[in-house]
Amino acid sequence: MEPILEYRNVSKAFPGVQALSDVSVNFMPGEVHALVGENGAGKSTLIKMLTGVNVPDQGEIYYNGSTYKSFNPKMSRKLGLGVMYQELSLVNELSVAENIFLGNEPRKNRFLLDRKKMEEESQRVFADLGVNLKPDALVGTLSVGYQQMVELCRAVVEEAKVLVLDEPTAPLSSNEVEILFRFIRTVKKKGITIIYISHRLDEIFEITDRITVLRDGKVITTKNTEEFSRDELIHCMVGRKLTEIYEPREGVSGGEVVLETRNLSGNGVKNISLKAYRGEILGLGGLVGAGRTEFAELLYGHKKRDSGEMYLNGKLFSPQNPGQAQRAGVVLVPEDRKQQGLLLDMTVKYNQSLPIVKQLSRYAILNEKEETKLANYYCDNLGIKTPSLKQKVKNLSGGNQQKVVIAKGLASEPELIIIDEPTRGVDVGAKRELYHLMNQMIEQGKTIIMISSDMEELLGMSDRIAVFCEGRLTGTLGKNEFDAEVILKYASSENVAEGETYEQ
Amino acid sequence: MSNEKRSFGNLIKNYGIVFVLIVVILFFGIANPSFATASNFITILTQVSVVCICSLGMMFVLLTGGIDLSVGWIISSVGMISAYCMVNLQMNVFASCLLAVAFALLVGLVEGLLIAKLKIPPFIVTMAFMNILKGFSFLMTSGKSIYGIPDSFKVIGQGKIGEIPIPVIIMFAAIFITWVIVSKTYFGRYFYAVGGNEQATRLSGVNTDMVKILTYVISAGFACLAGLVQMSRIATGAPNNGDGYEFDVITACCLGGVSMSGGSGKVYQVFVGAMIIAVLNNGLIILHVNTYIQLVLKGVILLLAVAYDCVQKNRA
Numbered sequence: 001m002e003p004i005l006e007y008r009n010v011s012k013a014f015p016g017v018q019a020l021s022d023v024s025v026n027f028m029p030g031e032v033h034a035l036v037g038e039n040g041a042g043k044s045t046l047i048k049m050l051t052g053v054n055v056p057d058q059g060e061i062y063y064n065g066s067t068y069k070s071f072n073p074k075m076s077r078k079l080g081l082g083v084m085y086q087e088l089s090l091v092n093e094l095s096v097a098e099n100i101f102l103g104n105e106p107r108k109n110r111f112l113l114d115r116k117k118m119e120e121e122s123q124r125v126f127a128d129l130g131v132n133l134k135p136d137a138l139v140g141t142l143s144v145g146y147q148q149m150v151e152l153c154r155a156v157v158e159e160a161k162v163l164v165l166d167e168p169t170a171p172l173s174s175n176e177v178e179i180l181f182r183f184i185r186t187v188k189k190k191g192i193t194i195i196y197i198s199h200r201l202d203e204i205f206e207i208t209d210r211i212t213v214l215r216d217g218k219v220i221t222t223k224n225t226e227e228f229s230r231d232e233l234i235h236c237m238v239g240r241k242l243t244e245i246y247e248p249r250e251g252v253s254g255g256e257v258v259l260e261t262r263n264l265s266g267n268g269v270k271n272i273s274l275k276a277y278r279g280e281i282l283g284l285g286g287l288v289g290a291g292r293t294e295f296a297e298l299l300y301g302h303k304k305r306d307s308g309e310m311y312l313n314g315k316l317f318s319p320q321n322p323g324q325a326q327r328a329g330v331v332l333v334p335e336d337r338k339q340q341g342l343l344l345d346m347t348v349k350y351n352q353s354l355p356i357v358k359q360l361s362r363y364a365i366l367n368e369k370e371e372t373k374l375a376n377y378y379c380d381n382l383g384i385k386t387p388s389l390k391q392k393v394k395n396l397s398g399g400n401q402q403k404v405v406i407a408k409g410l411a412s413e414p415e416l417i418i419i420d421e422p423t424r425g426v427d428v429g430a431k432r433e434l435y436h437l438m439n440q441m442i443e444q445g446k447t448i449i450m451i452s453s454d455m456e457e458l459l460g461m462s463d464r465i466a467v468f469c470e471g472r473l474t475g476t477l478g479k480n481e482f483d484a485e486v487i488l489k490y491a492s493s494e495n496v497a498e499g500e501t502y503e504q
Numbered sequence: 505m506s507n508e509k510r511s512f513g514n515l516i517k518n519y520g521i522v523f524v525l526i527v528v529i530l531f532f533g534i535a536n537p538s539f540a541t542a543s544n545f546i547t548i549l550t551q552v553s554v555v556c557i558c559s560l561g562m563m564f565v566l567l568t569g570g571i572d573l574s575v576g577w578i579i580s581s582v583g584m585i586s587a588y589c590m591v592n593l594q595m596n597v598f599a600s601c602l603l604a605v606a607f608a609l610l611v612g613l614v615e616g617l618l619i620a621k622l623k624i625p626p627f628i629v630t631m632a633f634m635n636i637l638k639g640f641s642f643l644m645t646s647g648k649s650i651y652g653i654p655d656s657f658k659v660i661g662q663g664k665i666g667e668i669p670i671p672v673i674i675m676f677a678a679i680f681i682t683w684v685i686v687s688k689t690y691f692g693r694y695f696y697a698v699g700g701n702e703q704a705t706r707l708s709g710v711n712t713d714m715v716k717i718l719t720y721v722i723s724a725g726f727a728c729l730a731g732l733v734q735m736s737r738i739a740t741g742a743p744n745n746g747d748g749y750e751f752d753v754i755t756a757c758c759l760g761g762v763s764m765s766g767g768s769g770k771v772y773q774v775f776v777g778a779m780i781i782a783v784l785n786n787g788l789i790i791l792h793v794n795t796y797i798q799l800v801l802k803g804v805i806l807l808l809a810v811a812y813d814c815v816q817k818n819r820a
Contacts, residue, residue: 302707326709340707343700345767354697355708357690364689408708 003062004029004193005081005162010059012045012217019045020217022059027162032184032194034204034225037214037237038455043197046214047164050081064161082155083164088147092140097122099139100154125153129186131179145176152183156192163187164195169203170289181207199287201230201492213237231485238455238484246460249439255279258416258447259299259312259330266306268294269471273308276416281438281448283462285455286491291471292451293335296418299449300332301325312416326355331409335420335451337398341405344394348386349375351393351404356411378407383433399430406437417441420451435461455484467491521761521776528780532787539790546669552782553671554579554730554737558749559756559774560682561726564719566757567686567695569702569766570619570626572720574611575727575753577637579746582608582731584641587650587741590657597657605728611637612724616717630720634750641743650741661736671733678729683771695719699766755802756781759809780805 003026012020020042027033035043048054049061052072060067063079071081090099097119098105106114106121122135131149139147148168155163169177184194184207196208204211204225211228213220213236220236259276269291276282284292297303299310301319310317312328319325322332334340343351353360353371360370375389384403386396393404402422409417422438423431438448438461452458458465465477467490475490477483533540558575565572582604589600611633618629663670686692694715697705706712727746734745760777762769781802788798 300707321711322707323709323711331709332707334704334707339701340703342704343697343767345700346696350693354693354705354710357693361690364691365684366688366690366693412709 001028003027004064006062007046007049008060008062008067010046010049010056010061012049012054012057018217020056023214023217023219024059025212025219025222027193027195028210029161029193030188030191031209032188032196032207034196034198034208034211035214036198036201036204036211036233038453041214041237042217043214044166045217047083047166047195047197050162050164051076051083077158080159080161081164082158082160082162083166084148084151084155084168085166088144088151090139090147090151093138095136095138096133096142096150097135099150100125100135100157102154104158121157122153125157129153129156129183131183143176144171145173145179148172148176149179149183152187156187156190160192162193162195164197166197167199167288168196169198169200177203201233201488204233205230234485234488238488246435247439249442249463257311257314259310259317259449261299262309262311264295264298264305264308264310266308267298267303269298269468271308272473274466274473274476276447276449278447279442279445280463281442281450281461283458283465284449284451284468285458285465285487286453286468286474288453290468290491292468293420294471295468296332296420296449296451299325299418300330302332326412326414329413329415331355331412331414331417333405333409333417333419333422335424337401337405341408342393342401345392347390348379348384348393348396348404349389352378352407352411355408359412374411378410382407382410382437397430399426399433402426402430402434403437406434410441414446416447416449418449418451421453422450423454423457455487458487459484521759521773521780525776525780525783528783528787532783532790536787536790539787544786544790546667546672548779548782548786549672549675550669550737551786552778553669553675554734555749555752555756555781556675556775556778557678557733558727558730558753559760559778560678560771561723561730562753562757563682563686563762563769563771563774564695564722565626566699566762566764567766567769568698568716568719570716570719571630571754571764572615572723573627573630573750574615574633574637575723575730576746576749576751577634577641578608578611578724578727579731579734579749580641580743581637582728583735583745584644584650584741584743586657586732587653587735588644590654591650591652591741592645597654601657601732604732605725608724608728608731609721612721613717615724616720619720620713620716645741645743647743649743651739653736653739653741657736658739659736661733661738671737674729674733678726679771679775686771691715696767699763699768701767751802752778752781755806755809758806758813761809761813763813764810777809 006026007023010020010023023042023046035046037043045054049056050071052070052075055070060069063081076083091102094102100122101118106117108114119135126133126135131153133146133149133153139150142150152163168180172180188194196204198204208225210222210224211233212222213233215237256278257275258278262273264272272295284295286292294303298305301321301324312330317328319328319330338344343354349371352375357366357371360367360374372389378384379386379389382403384400384407386400393401396404419438423434426434438450441448450461459482463479465482465487466473467475467477467487469491477486538544558579562572562575585607586600586604589595589603590597615629615633618624619626659670661671665673686695694705694710697708697710698712698715702712731746735741738745756778757769757774758764758777759780760769760773760775762773784801785798788801
């Protein structure tokens with residue numbers, strides 16, 4: 001059988017990163033093919049080529065009888081390449097049928113919509129695919145699972161030959177996952193190829209026919225699903241030695257408790273009890289959406305907790321807003337530096353001093369000399385490379401932007417720093433510098449809670465690791481127990497039991 | 505660019521609006537000799553004072569990405585309240601003014617609370633208040649104007665120190681205070697920060713709700729000052745004193761270069777923007793241009809100013 005879609009020796013570089021190197025992989029008609037790998041392995045880069053978001057530097061993509069150097073969104077839709085991202089592109093105010101035929105409506109004549117035909121057509125498609133949807137229901141009133149189904153049906157109506165599902169089950173309940181899987185099995189029989197991206201190994205073993213493992217922009221292997229064992233797959237995904245970018249550091253877990261949470265719930269996390277010790281990096285591991293960021297938002301007073309307590313240095317700690325948390329000595333370096341961390345149109349100095357301008361003022365008048373001095377201090381100390389303090393932050397590289405966010409955090413001289421994804425979108429050189437900085441903070445007696453979806457980073461930097469899954473704490477590992485496979489096991493849902501938490 | 509050259513092109517780019525003002529002044533100066541006289545300039549400055557004072561308050565709101573449509577009718581209602589107290593109730597002038605100020609600040613506070621805490625769009629909240637205050641201004645005296653304002657109060661709008669009218673002095677004092685707040689105090693930073701990226705600002709430990717509430721209180725406060733000056737200048741409490749001022753005020757800010765999407769704007773820009781409108785008003789009257797044509801011109805100018813701002817944004 002001929003493959004329907006094939007990447008041939010595709011390479012792609014971004015500034016500072018070789019995102020894909022010489023990737024060749026093929027997809028057969030009617031197969032469900034999983035793409036797995038850690039964050040940054042190159043899965044999204046590969047997929048985004050199908051809609052023209054990324055253009056290959058080298059190599060070509062074969063699809064349905066022709067070879068292409070690049071695509072664009074309109075073209076791929078026309079060719080039958082359907083890519084479903086995690087954010088759905090539906091109009092909530094329109095009905096299911098209207099959404100399915102959006103931009104492609106059947107008409108009675110030049111102007112009038114043929115609503116009847118539209119609904120009949122939809123009904124026919126639903127019956128054909130075994131989907132239980134009402135054509136006249138408003139999309140906004142459906143659950144996420146059914147909304148996703150509407151989007152999938154739209155792709156089928158548009159005669160997609162390849163469907164890419166990027167983490168489709170992340171927002172779904174287990175019932176909805178079953179419905180999705182039934183759908184996948186049905187369309188598969190129609191010869192449609194499904195490219196399935198997921199971190200959830202259970203699902204991959206249940207639904208896919210073949211698996212391709214990507215790591216560091218390279219294809220490690222492609223095999224039939226039944227030829228993989230679970231452990232072998234994890235080994236392929238992670239399997240490398242931690243390189244020398246992680247400096248050895250004496251962790252001092254087990255001393256004085258800086259932060260403690262007791263049965264903390266709210267903002268999507270349930271019943272979290274854990275401790276952070278002075279002078280340690282506590283890594284929070286788990287899948288994207290496991291509740292780690294949500295937990296951090298509670299600690300920082302950004303979101304309200306429902307129940308449970310927090311203690312900072314043994315004293316009850318209940319920040320109502322980030323300002324209070326900051327004054328108590330807790331700061332958050334947020335995950336998304338552009339949306340949450342920085343004022344992109346403002347200068348380096350302006351950004352750095354924002355959290356402490358009040359402390360730099362006397363009778364409300366800002367002491368600009370002091371401000372400049374401090375900004376210079378942090379630029380030197382953190383190695384922020386900028387032509388001047390008056391440079392707008394948006395003109396800095398990702399690594400330097402990240403350092404500015406960290407400088408902002410350090411400016412208020414916190415005891416506990418929560419860093420959410422410290423090195424996302426940062427090149428290797430800057431990564432090493434950021435790790436060095438974190439080690440320096442530890443040497444100064446600060447405590448770090450680090451949220452990371454990068455397994456290597458989590459293992460390399462943490463002194464202890466707490467693993468989250470579906471809003472719960474499923475396990476805590478001491479340094480001598482570190483093991484990527486154990487962490488992945490804790491991070492996958494099978495270990496979540498109602499009301500169960502572990503602490504050491 | 506950190507080391508931008510001080511070329512003429514950059515000067516135009518950064519201070520373009522100042523050149524526009526100069527061009528407009530030159531145009532009217534050449535078109536009519538009675539325009540470019542010292543006494544006419546003092547007249548223009550007096551005329552601009554109400555709009556300019558009010559625009560300074562509006563600037564705070566715009567910096568945080570909001571808008572305040574209620575300022576025109578704050579000017580009216582404040583004039584009516586103070587006139588009513590002074591004339592109908594025979595209250596002390598100072599106490600009357602104080603009452604008017606308290607009223608305006610309360611209005612600003614309620615607006616701010618609705619916007620920041622209930623997250624109602626600023627456009628809706630302030631438009632609702634525009635109508636509430638309009639109705640209130642007319643209800644006070646069933647739409648009748650109040651005459652017989654005490655002389656001690658007329659000084660604010662009609663008095664002079666040397667050759668300089670007091671409204672002009674009040675305006676420059678307000679400009680100075682605003683400049684100190686936005687560029688010298690620490691909380692001045694917060695207005696720009698909230699407009700630049702509200703979420704990042706909140707995560708930096710700033711109470712962003714408080715900042716937003718404060719801007720509406722400040723805007724109402726400046727509108728109140730403008731309203732008192734206005735009422736004193738014409739020595740009449742008329743319910744429609746401030747009708748349409750919100751338009752001139754927003755135009756002045758926009759024209760000067762205060763971004764409608766928040767995050768940028770300078771005090772001098774507000775003054776220059778207000779001056780352009782005042783010079784146009786004055787010059788067109790001197791040239792005997794029809795009032796309705798003036799309205800059309802003002803609308804076109806507002807569009808041009810905003811279009812320029814948008815084009816600049818898209819290029820960046």
